[in-house]
Amino acid sequence: MLNSLSRLWLVAGVWFATVAAISACSVALDASASTNVLLFGTCAAPVGLALLLRWGSPAPTVAEVLYAVHNHKEGRW
Numbered sequence: 001m002l003n004s005l006s007r008l009w010l011v012a013g014v015w016f017a018t019v020a021a022i023s024a025c026s027v028a029l030d031a032s033a034s035t036n037v038l039l040f041g042t043c044a045a046p047v048g049l050a051l052l053l054r055w056g057s058p059a060p061t062v063a064e065v066l067y068a069v070h071n072h073k074e075g076r077w
Contacts (some may be wrong), residue, residue: 019043 022043026036060068 015047 019040020038023036026039031039
C-alpha cells in the first residue's frame with residue numbers, strides 16, 4: 001500500500017497526523033485557546049514557508065552562478 005503513495009502524500013499525512021495528535025493532547029490538558037492558536041501557527045509555519053518557496057523561481061545552477069561571476073569580472077576591465 002505504501003508503494004502506491006507518493007512521498008509528498010506520505011510526508012503530508014504524517015505531518016497532519018502529528019499536528020492532530022499535538023492538538024488533541026493540548027485540548028486534553030485543558031490548554032487555553034491562545035496556546036492552541038500558537039501551537040497551530042508553529043506547526044503551520046514550516047508548511048506555509050515550504051509552499052511559498054516552491055512557487056518561487058527555481059534556484060540557479062552552479063554553472064549559471066559561475067557564468068554570471070565570470071562575465072561580471074570581464075565587464076570591469
